[in-house]
Amino acid sequence: MNTMNSGISAEAENQDEPRAASVAEHKPEDTVIEEGKTVGKPFSDDPKFKLRNVEVFYDQARAIKNISLDIGRNEVIAFIGPSGCGKSTFLRCLNRMNDSIDICRVKGSLALDDHDIYDPKRDVVELRARVGMVFQKPNPFPKSIYDNVAYGPRIHGLANRKSELDDIVENSLRKAGLWEEAKDRLDATATGMSGGQQQRLCIARAIAVSPEVILMDEPCSALDPIATARVEELIAEMSESYTIVIVTHSMQQAARVSHRTAYFHLGHLVEVNETNKVFTSPQHELTESYITGRFG
Numbered sequence: 001m002n003t004m005n006s007g008i009s010a011e012a013e014n015q016d017e018p019r020a021a022s023v024a025e026h027k028p029e030d031t032v033i034e035e036g037k038t039v040g041k042p043f044s045d046d047p048k049f050k051l052r053n054v055e056v057f058y059d060q061a062r063a064i065k066n067i068s069l070d071i072g073r074n075e076v077i078a079f080i081g082p083s084g085c086g087k088s089t090f091l092r093c094l095n096r097m098n099d100s101i102d103i104c105r106v107k108g109s110l111a112l113d114d115h116d117i118y119d120p121k122r123d124v125v126e127l128r129a130r131v132g133m134v135f136q137k138p139n140p141f142p143k144s145i146y147d148n149v150a151y152g153p154r155i156h157g158l159a160n161r162k163s164e165l166d167d168i169v170e171n172s173l174r175k176a177g178l179w180e181e182a183k184d185r186l187d188a189t190a191t192g193m194s195g196g197q198q199q200r201l202c203i204a205r206a207i208a209v210s211p212e213v214i215l216m217d218e219p220c221s222a223l224d225p226i227a228t229a230r231v232e233e234l235i236a237e238m239s240e241s242y243t244i245v246i247v248t249h250s251m252q253q254a255a256r257v258s259h260r261t262a263y264f265h266l267g268h269l270v271e272v273n274e275t276n277k278v279f280t281s282p283q284h285e286l287t288e289s290y291i292t293g294r295f296g
């Protein structure tokens, strides 16, 4: 796990690659991006997801442009890039959350454990149990803490007896680091919790159906620094059991929590590499421009 949290720009600027000279000569936005060409290490020896030539359209507008990427088993991968570059759109393909958007079309090959995610015969409810999601804003149901966590296991029939359900709720809350705070108020309404607690409850809710992957779309953007630190600790703990994909606007967060980082730009996947490499010696000038704050 990478623990760098400062000095990203300084380290990036200290490298003596010849590319540095060319950056000074023209604006980053003038850079021509070679479609479908991602520098670094976009592929993995043990992929959980194999994503090839993925394109996503909203009506005629192409939001994702010929992206190929593997996401490794039990890897934490961060998606970074300027606003509107397609991070969330690409993330939402991984459990077909885009299905609910009528104008959205997904092309290419997307496989989870070598099975086509977009197979028309695929059970999307089962897919989303395997590939859970935590959103930007904590969105607990207006129910009790217990019922929030028990909801998924109930609809998926994961517990035959009340005692089994109790165990799932307790284990999920423990894994989400919320048990001590919640155990004496399981019947209290979830919306009365703090924002950070609500977000950990949403993580517990995702964990309760035994997912293999957890997608996180800016999970800390509505949280204060202490609640953010708690969720980041959780990500580190959860990475032992799950594959985690996190979209973040915070480069420090990407550096702290992820093994690999993927840099998106205008719908292209420009660079993917081990996180410390992306932040200390980016190979693409657009990545370097972004992490040194030239735009974004």
Ligand SMILES: Nc1ncnc2c1ncn2[C@@H]1O[C@H](COP(=O)(O)OP(=O)(O)OP(=O)(O)O)[C@@H](O)[C@H]1O
Binding pocket: 058, 063, 081, 082, 083, 084, 085, 086, 087, 088, 089, 090, 101, 103
């Ligand atoms: N439901 C939608 N309908 C039409 N266009 C959309 C829709 N959602 C996203 N887009 C467009 O797709 C492109 C990529 O958006 P997306 O939200 O995936 O980017 P992002 O990198 O996650 O942005 P941000 O960091 O601001 O959340 C943008 O041009 C956006 O306007």
